[in-house]
Amino acid sequence: MNLSLYRKYRPKTFDEIYGQKHVKKYFENAILKNEISHAYIFNGPRGTGKTSVARILAKVLNCENLEEYNPCNKCSHCVSINEGSYMDVIELDAASNRGIDEIRQIRDSANYRPVSGKYKVYIIDEFHMLTREAFNALLKTLEEPPEHVIFILATTNLEKVPETIISRSQLINFKNIGYEDIKNMIKYVSNSESIEIEESAINIISKKAKGGMRDALSLLEQVMKFSDNKITLEDTINVLGLFDETFVLDFVNAIYSGNIDKILEISESLFSMGKEPEILLEQSIELIFETIKENLKMIKIMEKLSEILKEIKFNENKRLMFDVSVLALTYKYVKKEDNALKELEKDFLNPQNEEGLISSILKYYTEGQKENLAIYYVIKSSQIKESEGKIEFIFDYNKKLEYDMFHKYENEIKITISLFSNDTVDVIATYKGNNEKKESLNSIFN
Structure with a gap:
């Protein structure tokens, strides 16, 4: 064996x-x-x-x-x-x-x-x-x-x-293993097994592994069993039940532009192919997560897609749930954009309600050349506890996406805090989900 x-x-x-x-x-x-x-x-x-x-x-x-x-x-x-x-x-x-x-x-x-x-x-x-x-x-x-x-x-x-x-x-x-480390391992194993693999296929497997080397090699093995001596991007997408980038982009753009007909067309295609809507939602969230920076509407779309993903996993009628939820999202945050988004911005962009160090940081990300609404959104989504030499950003159980976004920008946030503070500050992120997790950004084991 x-x-x-x-x-x-x-x-x-x-x-x-x-x-x-x-x-x-x-x-x-x-x-x-x-x-x-x-x-x-x-x-x-x-x-x-x-x-x-x-x-x-x-x-x-x-x-x-x-x-x-x-x-x-x-x-x-x-x-x-x-x-x-x-x-x-x-x-x-x-x-x-x-x-x-x-x-x-x-x-x-x-x-x-x-x-x-x-x-x-x-x-x-x-x-x-x-x-x-x-x-x-x-x-x-x-x-x-x-x-x-x-x-x-x-x-x-x-x-x-x-x-x-x-x-x-x-x-x-132990931390999640870096994207480049996983890519290098996939290349090494493929070469050792005399398997030719396209770079785009390596990239997809590495992303899908989400920081787990064991998962990466299990996915590679899964694709190898359905391929000859060459693994292509098409093989990888089909075997793993994924969607190509164009399909995902069309879906995200349809929501962003309020194109309901396009969303229904994509839904029909999705379920005709027999693929899982959860995977499309995951890939869409990842796409937005990797590319957003200053688009408040896109940040909110990502947040809502994350909520839909959580709900759809435990729903028996996935197609109905998918269609209703995505169409509701499109209508609420795009079709009624003129009013809803203005109200959203009115409630959201209010750094003057904060005081001290946090107020300075929030203004830093909403004014001038350093504007970054993604970071602003992450900070505003957390409960903040300040004590001598420490700032803790606490994310509730339903804020896992925001917690992950925090770590995407953790180095920038840490540097910004040091700019506005005269003393060394230990920055801590806490996720109060089913699996509470604390990580000190200054710890050797982080």
Whole structure:
């Protein structure tokens, strides 16, 4: 049975990891200085290398011929870990093993010395899904860990982890992998598999992966199975159920210009092709997100498309929902543009209601050459908390798009704040959704 691409090309050393430079640097220093902690929490989005780094670290800890900070991948210990047969590396999926009995078993077995290596390494994936009783049992082990045991706890939902667990571990935050890193990996894998792939196809797969290397390789494999030895843009669009750029542009322009007949025509074509309306909405939001800067009407269209996308995912009659919602959007924000947009601007462009530093920043983005209504919109969409040396922008559960936009402009916002502040200010973005997420723009692990 052939290995899937993401398993076949899983990195085996720290040097082979794409992206996560801060994670690699952290472990390079820790290994060279022999400063390994007894417990780590790997936090970050799915498919960004948490389990791969955990296995590499497990090999480093037990490798017989360590090459600086990298495992040799040749000794019996490294080979066994790569094959998944090493008795001193124990992997557990907490999604299906979340009870106290499983953790008690780990706690009891941790007291025994390793069978053949220097360390026993426990890798617990999605450990935020453990029960409260299981967390308490794990905590007792972390409080008094045996010298020969290392815990690596991976999660995509850090907010569900008790603070007592976090405080007894080294927290390492993994980020979404950069677009260029994903492109380079796709090129490398395609070349290794003797597959010719068009640059435009690479671009689409890289965007569709949304920062996840595992997803990127899964998508590439999916397209490879339906292609010969050459992957074209057309193959990629058809296999992944996507729309070409012209179709998406026509849809966005039809909304923007209030062309209801064109919208109905696009809807008919969309459902005749048997494609998902969610994908068209996602691609339209991405298109606007990448190109908008000073167009308030386009910002509002993007916001409304995002709301429609959330609603349509759970609706049984997708076509009716799509048609009604998009036509309502077009009529409300375009056909009645003269009145509705003027009222919108009247309520929206009011920086004089703010005071101090925030007021200066808002005026900065609504006056003169630095006008940028996208940034202005993002700031106005947040709740702002100012304290000594810190500004926190808080986005409610229904403001995920605005939260993502904040991070698109985070460097510019940070620079602007420094221009208007005499002191160093730590800028924090908080999303209060189902998965609350805090990120400090000045953190080494951000």
